[in-house]
Amino acid sequence: MSTISAGSQPASRSARTRRVLLALYLLLPACLLLALSSGAVILNAGDILAGLAAILGDGEANQATVIIGQIRLPRALLGALVGAVLASTGAATQGLFRNPLADPSLIGVTAGASLGASLAIVTAGGAISGYLGFSLVSLGAFLGGLLTVAMVYRLAQSGSGTSVATMLLAGIAVTALAGSIGSLLEYHASNDMLRRISLWRMGGLDGANYPRLLIAAIVGGAVLLALPRYAAALNAMLLGESEARHLGIDVDRIKWGLIIWVAIGVGASVALAGTIAFVGLVVPHIVRLLIGPDHRSLIPACALAGACLLLLADTLARTVMAPSELPVGVVTALIGVPFFISLLRRRYQYGMQ
Amino acid sequence: MMSALLSLHAACAAPWGNALLEDINLQLAPGQVLGILGPNGAGKTSLLNLLCGATALTAGEMLLGNRPIADWSVRQRACAQAVLPQQSSLNFPYTVEEVVLLGRTPHATGSSVDREVLAATLEATDTCALRHRLYTQLSGGERQRVQLARVFAQVWRAQDAPLRLLLLDEPTTALDLSHQQLIMESARRLASQGSAVVMVLHDFNLAARYTDLCLVLDQGRQQALGSPKDIFTQDMFREVFKVDVTVNTHPAADIPLVIQ
Numbered sequence: 001m002s003t004i005s006a007g008s009q010p011a012s013r014s015a016r017t018r019r020v021l022l023a024l025y026l027l028l029p030a031c032l033l034l035a036l037s038s039g040a041v042i043l044n045a046g047d048i049l050a051g052l053a054a055i056l057g058d059g060e061a062n063q064a065t066v067i068i069g070q071i072r073l074p075r076a077l078l079g080a081l082v083g084a085v086l087a088s089t090g091a092a093t094q095g096l097f098r099n100p101l102a103d104p105s106l107i108g109v110t111a112g113a114s115l116g117a118s119l120a121i122v123t124a125g126g127a128i129s130g131y132l133g134f135s136l137v138s139l140g141a142f143l144g145g146l147l148t149v150a151m152v153y154r155l156a157q158s159g160s161g162t163s164v165a166t167m168l169l170a171g172i173a174v175t176a177l178a179g180s181i182g183s184l185l186e187y188h189a190s191n192d193m194l195r196r197i198s199l200w201r202m203g204g205l206d207g208a209n210y211p212r213l214l215i216a217a218i219v220g221g222a223v224l225l226a227l228p229r230y231a232a233a234l235n236a237m238l239l240g241e242s243e244a245r246h247l248g249i250d251v252d253r254i255k256w257g258l259i260i261w262v263a264i265g266v267g268a269s270v271a272l273a274g275t276i277a278f279v280g281l282v283v284p285h286i287v288r289l290l291i292g293p294d295h296r297s298l299i300p301a302c303a304l305a306g307a308c309l310l311l312l313a314d315t316l317a318r319t320v321m322a323p324s325e326l327p328v329g330v331v332t333a334l335i336g337v338p339f340f341i342s343l344l345r346r347r348y349q350y351g352m353q
Numbered sequence: 354m355m356s357a358l359l360s361l362h363a364a365c366a367a368p369w370g371n372a373l374l375e376d377i378n379l380q381l382a383p384g385q386v387l388g389i390l391g392p393n394g395a396g397k398t399s400l401l402n403l404l405c406g407a408t409a410l411t412a413g414e415m416l417l418g419n420r421p422i423a424d425w426s427v428r429q430r431a432c433a434q435a436v437l438p439q440q441s442s443l444n445f446p447y448t449v450e451e452v453v454l455l456g457r458t459p460h461a462t463g464s465s466v467d468r469e470v471l472a473a474t475l476e477a478t479d480t481c482a483l484r485h486r487l488y489t490q491l492s493g494g495e496r497q498r499v500q501l502a503r504v505f506a507q508v509w510r511a512q513d514a515p516l517r518l519l520l521l522d523e524p525t526t527a528l529d530l531s532h533q534q535l536i537m538e539s540a541r542r543l544a545s546q547g548s549a550v551v552m553v554l555h556d557f558n559l560a561a562r563y564t565d566l567c568l569v570l571d572q573g574r575q576q577a578l579g580s581p582k583d584i585f586t587q588d589m590f591r592e593v594f595k596v597d598v599t600v601n602t603h604p605a606a607d608i609p610l611v612i613q
Contacts (some may be wrong), residue, residue: 013448013485100445236458240442242407247507248431248459293445 017291017301024304028080031311035076038315040323041067075208079314079328080307081220082205082273083283085265087306088227088299090280091287095234095295096258097164100288101344103281104266107259108148108171111178113270115185116144118197122185137200138271145267148174153259162255164241202327205273205314212272223265224303230258231295238293276329278336279306285340356419358383358516358549359404364413366403373399374573377413381566383516386541386550388560388581391570392594397553398439398522400570404551405436405520418516431459433514435507439522439553441500446487449480449499456506460513470509477539478502479532497527501536508548517548524552525559537563557585557611561603569593585609 036051037043043051043064051068086104094102105111120140152174156167186194233254236244241251269276283306284298291297310328313335317326359381366374374396381387389397402408403415406422415422417433425433435456443452453474457467475481478498483491488499501524508517519540525533533556540550541563554560560567561581569577569584571593577584590598596613603610 013451098442098444232458236455238443238445238447239452239455240438242438243436243441245407245427246405246431246434246436247455248428250427288446292451293447294451 013292017294017297020287020290021297021301021304024301024308027308028304028311031308031315032076032080035079035311035315036068036072038319039067039072043067074210074213075205075314076311078208078213078216078272079205079310081213081216082269082276083279083306083308083310084303085220085223085269085306086276086279087283087287087302087309088224089262089265090306091284091295091298091302092227092230092234092258093262093280094284095238095293096255096262097168098238098240100285101281102168104262105175105280106168106171107262108152108174108178109145109263109266110270110275111175111182112148113141113145113267114201114275115178115182116140116142116147117200117270118182118185118189119144121193121196121200122189142267142271144178145270146263148178149259149263149267153256162252164255199327200274202274202329204317204325204327204329206325207272216268216272219264219268223261223268226261227258227299228296230254230261231299234258234295235293274327274329276310277333278340279310279332282336282339283309357381357416358418359518359551360414360416362414364403364415365411366399366408367411368399368402368408372411372573373408374403377403377575379568379575379578381549381551383547383549384544385566386544386552386564388564388567389551389553389570390555390557390560390567391576395570396573397570399573400568401436401520401522401551401553404518405434406430417518428459429514431507433508433516434518434520435504437500437504437521437524439526441496444489446489449475449483449486449488449491449502452488452499453480453502453506456503459507462510462513466510470506474502474505474509477505477535477542479535493527494529494532497524498532498536501539505539505543508543511547517543519543519548519550521550521552523555525554525556533559557581557609561585561608561610562606581609582607585611 033045033048036048037045041063047064048068051065051073054065055069055073089104093104093106094100097106117137117140120137124136152167152170153162155170155174156162156164158166186197189197233244233249236247236249237251237254239247245251266280284302287298287301287305291301310332313331314328317328317331320326357380359379361377361379364374364377365372377400389400391397399408403410410422417425417430450471453471454467456474457470475484478501480495480498480502483495483499488496491499504519504521508514508519511517521540524536524540528536537559540552544550564581566579567577567581567584568575569589576593577589585600587598587600590596590611599612601610601612602608
């Protein structure tokens, strides 16, 4: 495999990093254009430009501008933001746990958010529209995610600090608990509620609108700005926690800060787009394969690659069985699982252990 | 005598409640190399953990420079003191260069200084040829040398900190004979430039040749402290290590030679 042989002699790793970043910066607008042009009605570049101009206030409204402005643009931008947040929080989680096979869902945030959403659907019917389009289901998911992470973090705390190994086990326990409570809820739910719960769980960007996009931009923007500030500390923490401490890193403060940002980012993503599997796991893995584990470039590169991947997956989900739509979480999992298994089998070849 | 860089007075440590170290008394001046020796489980690593701040002092006093150890912030200590643990858990594919440069994390000296330190420490550990290789693909001895280069890089420059202390836990275990010598000579060179070096060792002849002072521990207590010439006696070996050895004088230097 060419990436592997190139990875074993990274004489010009920094040059390679610059090339990969540049390629991702070019790929993102290309993916965005593809997402805007594909669908039931295929639009060309001129239509897209006219559509974008109409949003900015000049140009007349027609079918194309409505499709772009009301449907595809908010959906594409929401997808890009969610993908960027999932992939960069994934990179941060893998660094924090010093395990390239870790995933943000390990700390319980995804399971907690699912339970929160199910609870909202079953108890309130999820019909009540909340503030700024942030429905009660989304709110339940976000709060559920944060609460589970708080619980996992507390369980892992001891007199001598927070153990990431205990956090991982606590995450497994809390995930199982949330899952069984969720099943209990489903057992008592009506058929209609069951369908809504299972659809919500598959994930999707079809609920995209501008209020949701605004929330995603604020929360996602904060997460994407915050994570790079932890890059140097994460680099040192890959050596081991005590080694990082000897390098002057306040390890417990870093852990706490990262957990909070990951919980906020993933919680908001799940609230806005449901559970989207494997982006947080597979994207950091591929990017690390290309440019190495230095978080100063890994985190921004993951954000870009995650945005591209989710844009492509959602475009595929909308078009492959048109006019019906697949949930995007199903598409990312279908692409992600075989890829992940092949990574698992080949990890020794590129220096993972 | 110069003022002590590191001093312990009646120091005790009891992590998890049971006393691992009792009544340790020690003075180390800049430029000195101290070897810590003792049978398995004697408390060698515990003493190193106490010195580096991983374990807290439960009684007694410990001064770094002339300040109590608690007055040092994590960052200040990281600028002044580097620690090589017995094992490393790094399993991400950093290049050798990237690992060594992590040693510069506490310093804000800019990339050109960092590159100079990188070149010098790669030289001092014979890892220049490995610089672009992936750490995860190296052998045990090569990894050990890369980790040594990293801790050397942390305390390489005298101008980066008011004092410098290098703590090494079994730095030569995975190394072949020529690299053992190279590493010990590099550590001595750091000492000759004003750093103090503390290392846990198992090889008495290596200790005799490269240390100024040796501390022999047994069951958490200090059994002997002094120059190798003074404390490497047949009686000490019989008492502490329960072995009979012959102690001669090295044919080429005025140091003891321990023959099993």
